[in-house]
Amino acid sequence: MHSISEGPNREDKGSTHLEEPEIDVKRATFEEAVEETGFGKFNLVLLLVLFFPCLSQVLETVNISYVLPIAQCDLGISLEDKGFIISVSFIGMVVSGFFWGVLSDSFGRKKVLVYGYFLNAFFAMIGAFATSKTMIIIAKFFGGLIISGPFSAAIAHTTEFHSKKYRSKVQFIRGMSISFSNLLLPLFAWAILPYQWDFSILEYNFHSWNVFLMVCATVPLLGGICYMFLPESPKYLMSQGKNTEAMEVFQKVYAVNTGKGKSTFTYKELIKETNVSQDTSFEQRSPLETIKNGIEQLKLILHKPYTSRMILACAASLLVTSSNNTFKLWLPQIFQSINDYQSNHNGTSTDLCTMLEDLQTPEEVVEEKIICSVNTNNMSVYTNSMIVATTRMVCCLICTYLIEWLGSKKLAITLPLLTAVFSAGLYFSRTPIEVLALSSLGSSIGSVADLVIMNITVEMFPTTLRTVAIALQLMTGRLGTLAGNITFPYLLNTGCAPPFAFVTILPFCCAILSFLFPNTENKPLL
Template sequence: MKDIVKNTGQHHVESTKNEVSGNKAATFEEAVTATKFGKFNVILILLTIPAGLCAPFDTATMSFTFVAAQCDLNLSLNHKGLLNAIVYAGMISSALIWGFLFDVLGRKKLLIIGFLVDSVFVFLSAFSQSLGLLIVCKYFQGFIVCGPMAVLYSYLSEFHSTKYRSTCQLIIGMCNSFGILLLPAIAWLILPHKLDFSVHGYNFHSWNIFLLVSGLPAFASGILYLFLPESPKFLMACGRNEKALEVFRTVYSLNTGLPKDSYPITELIDETKLNLGNKHGGQVTANRTKIQALKEGFQQIRPLFFPPHLVNVILSSSIMFFVVMGLNILRLWLPQIFQTMTDYQLMNNNSTASLCTMLEIITPSNSTSTEKCVVNTDNSSIYINSMIVGSATLSAFFLAGTLIKMLGKKPMMVITASLAGGSCIGIYFSQYSYMVVIFSSIFQATSSLSSNLINSVTVDLFPTTQRTLAISFGMMNGRVGAMLGNFVFPYLLASGCIPPFFTVAGIMFVAAFISLFVPRTDKLSLR
């Protein structure tokens, strides 16, 4: 009886092999679909959580560090703007370098090296005794983290079939939102406490410990990715099909519990011979040199700047520029605004006032007072309010799928950007602290959704070979916007209450207006 079952099972495997491969070389989509969804995919998604925390941690740790370190480092508003902006300056300056290394090193090596080096600079920032060293460390954090975070999207999606791939971006978006919620919780556990001590001449405070802890996700990610295989898509693109087949077999075996030799694909197509006739490039040379990889990388970029893609590149990049600028101006300055509200209430017997009245104390006066700088550590409301805002953002991602199906992506882009602009005006008119928190939550939730919707629409607007490049170009423009916005925002704050909030609102309304010109993508066929 066992022999009959065994023979039947073997017959089923052999028939499946014939059915899937059809005695011909399989495409990547056919090969990855045949691996099924199982334990390996679950493990990969779980490892995405600490990796997905790295970008929000690197960009937002300074927002909470300001609160505790402004006396130790003698920080002015302009210093705070510089520390927020310098991370994005690092990201922008490394964009082309990572694009090249993306093709040369492969996904796995870049993830390991990128996350480990990022953690080194985070740990170095924790030893900062001066503003100068902190600025240098934050710049290199941005320079480094840009690479592995871009690769993370590709790496995760390249182990999933089309059926599950659309969920990958949502998973990383949720990890980022979880980071926005988790970071203030970590700050709340560490920053309010007086942790002052010296080690070999280095003075440590609570904010040094906070920065040290914030580097743990990057360090853990770099170690964990050592145990994962290289992306089979990258291996196929390089002409290393035998190695790619071995990865597919391993994933298949882990997912199904069946032996590797029962994997139904026996041969893969040679992707290095694809796109040979494309006049704008796109072909990939097998076992290519670094110079060939660089040349072919530029060939992949060229089609974006020719019709019919040029108009869509301009539209998507412009929207990303304004949305990411507006989002990251207010997101990174909210803890400082919440701190100012707490300081005002402490100075005025817990009485509240309009936001504009409370913000009057944020700009140092011209007084020649020599009073000692004191940090208000009785500020639990800062972290609670920040977690409320983070929770609203995370909740919005759970509702997004249903709303997009009901309304469509383009209308959702217009609505979310408009709501973000309107809520920013609502912050200005807030007469009570709780109103500031409510409108801030609406702003961050809608603007975060808007930025993710742009990426989703970009995927629909461009063919497969240009999607990653189009998204990368748009993200680079968004980072330029975030950097410029954080340079300018301190001057807006110093000039009064109206300029900062109405400027951010105007930025979001411009993004909503440009979104009106984006083609409807809901009914576009997948290419």
Template sequence: MPAKTKIHSFSKLEAVVIHDAEPADFERAISASGYGRFNVALYILSAAAGWPTVFETTAMSYVFPAAECHLRLTLDHKGWLNAITYAGMISSAFIWGYLCDALGRKKLLIIGLLLDGLFFLMAATSQNFQLLMISKFLGGFIINGPFAALTAYLSEFHCARDRGRVQMILGTIFSMGNLILPVLAVFILPLKINLQIGELVFHSWNVYLMVMALPALASGAAFMFLPESPKFLMAIRDNENALKVFRRVYSINTGLPEEEYPIRYLLNETEKNFEFEDVRVVRSKKQALKEGMSNFKPMFSTPYFSKIMLVFLIQFMIMMSLNTLRLWLPQIYKAMYDHQFENDTDASLCEMLEIFQPNNETLNFTNCQVSPDNIQVYTNSMIVAATSIVGYIMAGTLINSIGKKTLLSILGLVSGSVAMTMYFSRNIVSTIALSAMFVTFGSIGINVILAVVVDIIPTSLRAMTVSLTMMFGRLGAALGNMIFPFLLESGCAPPFFSVGSVMLGCAFLAHYLPDTDMKALR
């Protein structure tokens, strides 16, 4: 029972926040903890923790031009290497989703990030296509966990009013990762490195992949010093430790002692449609598996089933479209500049992409040489990534004013139209501009969908649903990357009109999403 209200020497800010000692729910407690230095520090750490997800899925697209001779990579090999990371992510979606909701966000972030760093080092030492495939699959298998945990963790340190913007912050973080990749590529990949250590031979692309491991290893170690999500602690009925976290966040944000945190007691929150099992109880493996399977029941029943299926479908289509074309952009840019160099003239995009036709693609690796002059390719990728960052900043200011449904419809319509317009591109400059717009609008759409998930799904199911949503999206990305080489070989129109049509379909389906804007989460 709450104690009687006592007279304290509250600051003016605290006096506005609380007038009695009644138990507080999560929204009231997190609002009272304030917004300040802790949140900023969390954003900085989240950047380092979010980049490995981008690195796992995107780094190989920059490695291809530098490693294709050393590893004897054909067009099909490149498609498989782009897809295999997503295959690893798909295979682990159920495992990580359950563990994140059962064991907590913090543990999964630490374990997952450290393991991902190790698998990046494994990829960096690869000497053949087969070992690189295995290491990229394992990296994808692991990184699915930290991604779902980070999404839930960051959201659960913010009140309902700020959670839509949190997804835009995550999007900005990922866009920064996409910017870092070409920046590092400019400095590392052109280096003429041929270092032999025993049976291992290291080239510039090996060093590039080694550098990719550093953010995962550093952020995994850093999360050891951060608290568990207070929302998760309340979901497992550990209000005592949840209150300690709120007090600590309050003290860091305000600079005041923890004792002056205005909330004295927390409500025992339970989900209306699902009761989360107390994971602190020691269970047998059979009981743990049974509880894990029971987590799926509410997702496939009223009122969640139809909403979740729609979210899964939209995310599948967005990521199939976006992450197919996005990962092939460095190859497309390289083909453009190779054509310009060889012919000393500009041309239409379709003319420049004729190199991908079966009769023009050389499979002779005997005299294969790596071209060090790919800086312009990486510079174009920087432009695309920088444009995405600006787009996320603008979307963060618009998401609450125009609503998630409307924003997602606009994003799908514009990105789909832009993808189709690339077919008519007459020069390199217009191709870069159109591809930057496509990537920007498409990648924002992924995070808008995740913001919808955070709104419509209760805490105990949230990380699982985020993980499954991304699983369906990654399934689309894997299929798209396996199909794309065949589309390139079949002609110029199929790649761009296929990608654009899928995005337009997303714009249509967005109209059927529920209205969740400014909704207070349970």
């Protein structure tokens, strides 16, 4: 017995070497590691930088709506041209959507962000130097082709630095950044476009709208520069089997957030996510494998019960987006038309249909010559646009709480129906105040309706199919926006009733279709 009890104390070096316990190394999953980094200075910087992608997205798709009323004489733009120029960015987005997803999954979020925003700034600057509508069209097409990739990568990049506790808040901040960007854009326009600048640099003639587009081009440039100094997403690094690099990122974030040394980070190694996760997004894939995986997910959506759900989600999104985005992108021009009418009629106003006649290229006869002229005394255009953007932010906040009370399905029925009512009311409005009130409420509620439908789509599909389902829904919405903006000017030329019937009937049909949605859990909108 004595020899057995003293066994461990024997000075047998060989035996001691064999029985020496292994060093206890704490290994963590992604969720454990990102939770350990906490929330601090690094996360705040990340959320501040996210504002650049949000503002860049808004500038790329909406800024041309403020430029066209001012640049129409310089570039010889007709009413039909305006519809195509407004929509050409969305053509680029539809063409490039799947392509950017493959690049982001294969080469990383950071590369897509940096190179993507630099390229977007380049084409935005080409638009600023435009001397013809053809140059504007080319610049906006390539801008749209590029912008959706880095924007999606920015959302993924920011989310992947936050634990589950903060991810819903990240989406809320993203939504508020988009809303604030819509408020900031008319402020930019107000500060620059009313000035009648006319000067030359290197044989290029510049006007206020050229300067405005130059200022817009600096936003994606600043965004690309900011992301150069931020680390790659640790989740992406782990998906590529680069656990050592991912650990270094976690330690740096932890040190910035807590003020402690990197060596005090609780975990020393990371578990290979491919061994512990059933989510295929974690698997290391080549570009070809990413494409194959996307095709496999598309095949699953084409089988019951997902096919009918996908058709329903895309149809509802098509209806509400076609109406809302078309009206939203034409609002600055509608406000400009009202402003022009009042300017030409000593401040008086009449019914909206009569005032919309000034949407055509403004011409006047001077010494028996037809002269194209633009009214730059249009402060009301920008103040009205800011009121609409503010209303949209308020509606978004209110509906974020309403969804907890009423549920997604009831809102998906009610909000498009209200949008249709306010849109129809515009046809009968007789004062600028009525137009502003109805357009603010109709546009804002329509935007929130689109978010609600997106929220329902997320709940209708399992995790492994959500990315493809949302991508298909976004593509359908962009196609609707494209078709709506090309159609709208032709409807205006046929009379006043057709364009308002267009923006009224579509959301009404969406409300009817929303009765078919299943009852889903009440989740945050943003």
